[in-house]
Amino acid sequence: MGGEACSPGWQGVVAVVGAALLVRFAVGLGPYSGMGNHPKYGDYEAQRHWMEITVNLPVSDWYWPTSDNRLEYWGIDYPPLSAFQSWLYGHVLRQFDPDMIALKTSEGYETSYSKLLMRWSVVVTDVLVMFPAAFAAMRLVPGASGRGQIIVLSCLLLQPAAVIIDHGHFQYNSLSLGLALGGAIGVVTGRHVLGSVLFCLALNHKHMTLYYAPAFFSYLLGCSLRQKGPVAKVVAVSKCGLAVLGTFLVCWLPFMMRPGGTQQLLRRLFPIERGVFEDYVANFWCASAVLFKWKSWMGNEALMKACGLATLLALLPSMLHQIRWPSSHGFMYSMANSALAFFLFSYQVHEKSILLVLMPISLLVVEEPLVARMAPMVAMLSMYPLLERDGLALQYVALSAAFLCLPLQNGGPRKSAQPPAQSRTQRRKSGPQWTGAGWQTLDSLEWATASFVIFAALVLHAGRVAVPPPSRYPFIHDAAIVWFCCPVFLMMMCYLNFKQLTSLRA
Template identity: 45%
Template structure:
């Protein structure tokens, strides 16, 4: 890709992020627990004030009942680094026990800068690598894919509005995907292991990475070659995890168990708030939490998730391919979002990433629709955070950037046939009609959500309607991904025939 347009896209994306960062954040001025902004600030407070062996352990100095650290160690290291930065300029913002609920304007500015820096240092290079690898040989298509990855409104809103650091975990996973596509399996294993160690939600991608990498190992010509390939990747993963977890593995008293208990808090419930997955949507008719115990629900969710992801895994085990891997990533992440246990509305970011890598250069119209639905599915959360205006602005920026990139690509590249499309959704009128109908439903629900008070006996009516409408779209998209996977699997089989 040429340097000038890449710089222009990066600067425009940074401007959108900066504009969103001027808005409110999760839990602003809402004691006693505030919100995700306070959680991130509190983790900085804990990590700069206590040794790693105490980060995940309840004590008089670390009350786990108040936003206890519940992300893996790499996230703790990130909190420590960001905390040191904040501490240098405003020590009161991370003072142990005395900084609870600290919300000065300057501390907000400092914390916002840490997310912008993380985005620039991790997500931007990963997006560049993914654009080069998955954009094909065309500079225009690569630029188009870069735009799709950097202008994702849902990701920008959650990280730079709501306030999180998903750009790190998603960036590492994106870099891992790019590495495997060019045959760097060791680098892929390291980057994905780091992604898992930043946020446990990286498990949404684990079936796809496992299936593809194991499938690659099975392609070795000899049994010894197969065993050596598997062993090499196993050693790489073990060493990466060992280095990240070293402070807790060395600490007395099985401190690593404290980390595991915090990272996988199964007692927190089936889902959080209103999320556009199967369990939340169907709970209006089936009271899952009344019918089944927590242990049974956990088993049911695990079984349903693995069953939904298993066909995609099987196809990659048998016939691994770079495009098939992206489809498997999308299928696996969507299966986890729809059926797994303890899903957040923000988890939509996980399937959104591989979908953007798939359709960013192939089908811009479909990509814009996916981004709108992903953002729409979080409407109750965004409304609570007072990010409605920011949501409209980021969606508009995404659509405009994608359209501009598409026009620029059309001028510089020869027309190409849509890869991997199906008669169902491949630039036909039916796609446009369905998207128009979808948008109309979103607009009607949003207008009612904002202007019409719900009935007193149904105070969360609009929240339920929004997640139900979103669930129908995400489920349909899940089915479409599987249609594309079957096509790719069939094409990969034909390519192997003499």
């Protein structure tokens, strides 16, 4: 993100917004997590149940086990801002359908009207939070022409994994992702306190937003250390620190008033007994579990330390680079690298956490169209077992095909002559420059890579249909998807780290 670029045409913006709304409505017509699956249902029921709990019980009981709050039945396990969102939405939806959030009697409530209300609540969240953040972000991407800005907007609003998880599977990730994007816009435009507050709000909505914390920390620290004089440095660090502490205090104070409330909230947010991963997720620990039985060999405590060390080692190059050479370009790469490091190596990773990787990669589409094309396709494939259980195979195919058709490679110069002579320092600041021939080569590479991913996905899907899994290995097809996707994500992290460390010194 950098200075202002050319304004995009309003026709293009309207077209992207219209398409984004259309695909959300279309995906919302399908099934969702746990639909009709008595007695526990799924994520849809969890979100509805949280509205039921927050509207009918006092704040002090939201995270505590009581006779009216059975934590084993979808107890709230997201941070405070998510609980307050459920409280607000619950009060609004109660005006239209009181029965859908009635205490105890509404478990598994799935009328056509309540489904419509719930679906609309996700669309409204997108429009109020993610859409404005995407509009602001597209205007700040460096090097993007008016057409390039439309492509950035398309990548952010038509990103298939985010659409199918929020509007198909059923969640509200757009709120935390939109707040995090707003925080990123704030810090790269010099509004460090505002950016810190917005990012902390994102973190207090979904704690998996922690994936971005190293990028924010290193960039803000690097900018603070560039201030002139020790006093200015201390003041800059203190302002951001106070903004973080103040935001957390406001969000957590209602729960801290009850004795033991902080500890109970932390236990709900970080249930370490669940293990290093749930289901099949395309990260290092799950992919290697077929050879190394990590859970049996190490135990949870030792495995948590190993995950923490591995994640830190994967984060360090990107963090140190931004502390030494903070830049808006580098910050975008650092967000992607930080999220990839957490997704691949941290403890207790969910398959849906890949959404945090895709958002900053969407911002890099002007400079990294190949990665921006490949990452969402591989991410969709990695989540297919989850989507298949939800009955979203048709939406999976349609969204993947639609995203494949987006012209992502047109975000930069395509027919330029030789670029003007630049010094080595200027080249490092401006990043890679593409001549017309360079863009033609990239086009070919992009489509060749996309074709390879499509071919691999077809083979994996054909295997699921044509080859019954052996009784000894009933989840072999899910594991095969992990074994394909995990190395791709690893290569992606290595490449993006290489680009950040070699091309983006300020």
